[in-house]
Amino acid sequence: MKPQLSPRLAWELKLALRYKIGFIGTGNLAQAMIKGLIENKVVEPTQIYGCNRSPGKLQKTVETFRINSCSNAEDLIETCDIVVLAMKPQDLPGAIDPLAASFNENQIVISLAAGITLRMLEKKLSQTRIIRLMPNTPSLISRGVIGYVANDDDSSLEAIIEDMFNPLGYVLKVEDEDQFEALTVSCSSGTGFVFELMMYWQDWIEERGFPPDVARKMTVETFLGASLLASQSNQSSLEDLLAKVTSKKGITAAGLQSMRELEIERALRYSFEKAALRNQELAKDT
Ligand SMILES: NC(=O)c1ccc[n+]([C@@H]2O[C@H](COP(=O)([O-])OP(=O)(O)OC[C@H]3O[C@@H](n4cnc5c(N)ncnc54)[C@H](OP(=O)(O)O)[C@@H]3O)[C@@H](O)[C@H]2O)c1
Structure with a gap:
């Protein structure tokens, strides 16, 4: 068990919300997070610091969001x-290994790097609290699923993470690396899997004579409508919602029967497992 946050620091972090957050790397995801933090007034731009390998991206981020610029990671x-x-x-080992001793025990380190496990991070930064966090791309529009796993059960730490990332979507703490992998596959890669399905939808609609833009809209609205309906009917299971659109011997029932005969579920499960295996390979490579 890591030492608890000192009461003073916990107070500063949670209640006064005056903590300083630094981003080593100000690429796509960092910029999306900075935008969410500022637009949702979680912190002031003056509380955010950034550094980046190439100066151009840092300059753009600093100019866009009016955050502070650090000339190197050590200063940050x-x-x-x-x-x-x-x-x-x-890029993570090269960035962190030479600076590992610069971190202190009250600091919180949040890693966004896919495939680098909590244990690997702990080996590098044994003195700090470490969070491994996985947002998915809908976080860009505040509809993300943001999962995290921590090397410490400190509840003040959890409160800080929830405060920081709630503006980007649904935040959940997972128990271990296995669950983290399941979340990575189903929600982060899962966003890609859903796009693949949507492409099949659009293609079929286009083959039936609709222009691409109309077919795209029909597809997107169908997925969005189904998702919103499920979201707003959270007393009903997904099976209940399916039963409501399926009448015996009807059109939907005929399509569903075919989906089951073709074992779509098995194909999807197989794809999820393949993605999970790739996640494990990446962890080994890194
Ligand atoms: N994008 C997503 O939707 C998403 C979702 C989940 C997780 N992630 C994870 O989030 C991380 C960032 O992804 P991204 O899409 O934002 O990548 P990105 O746009 O390539 O941003 C990474 C940034 O890190 C900078 N960098 C590399 N080494 C550095 C160093 N030693 N010191 C300072 N800055 C350094 C790069 O600088 P240069 O300008 O020199 O390239 C680049 O600007 C990845 O680990 C990824 O696995 C991303």
Whole structure:
């Protein structure tokens, strides 16, 4: 068990919300997170710091969001209470290994790097609290699923993470790396799987004579409508909702029967497992 946040720091972090957050790497995801934090007034731009390998992206981020710029990661680590590792997984060891000793025990480190496990991060940064966090791309429009796993059960830490990421969507803490993998596959890769299904939908509609833009709209609205209906009927199971659109020997029933004969569920499960295996391979490679 890591030492608890000191009462003073916990107070500063949670109640005064005056903590300083630093992003090492100001690429796509970091910018989306910074936007969410500022637009939703979780923190002021003056509480956010950034550094980036190439100066152009940092300059653009600083100009767009009016955050503070650090000339290097070491300065950022020295300044910030929360450090977000927002580089690609293959860049993480090179960025962090030389600076590991610069982190202190009250700091919170949030890693966004896919495939780098909590245990691997703990080996590098044994003195800090570490969060592994996985947002999916709908976080860009505040409809994400943001899962995290922590190396510490401190409830003040959980409160901080929820405060920070609620503006980006549904935040949930998972229990271990296995669950983290399930969340990565089903929600992050899952967003891609849903797009693939939507492409099949649109193609079929177009083959029936609709122009692409109309077919796209019909597809998107069908997925959106079904999702919103499910979201707003949370007393009903998905089976109940399906039963409501399926009458015996009707049109939907005929289509569903065929989907079951073709074992669509088995094909999807197989794809999920393949994605999970790839996640494990990436972890080994890194
Ligand atoms: N995008 C998503 O939807 C998504 C979803 C879930 C998780 N993730 C994870 O989030 C992380 C970031 O993804 P991204 O899409 O935002 O990537 P990205 O746009 O490529 O951003 C990464 C940034 O890190 C910078 N960088 C690399 N090494 C650095 C170093 N040593 N010091 C400082 N900055 C450094 C890069 O600088 P340069 O300008 O030199 O390239 C780049 O701007 C990845 O680990 C990814 O696995 C992304």
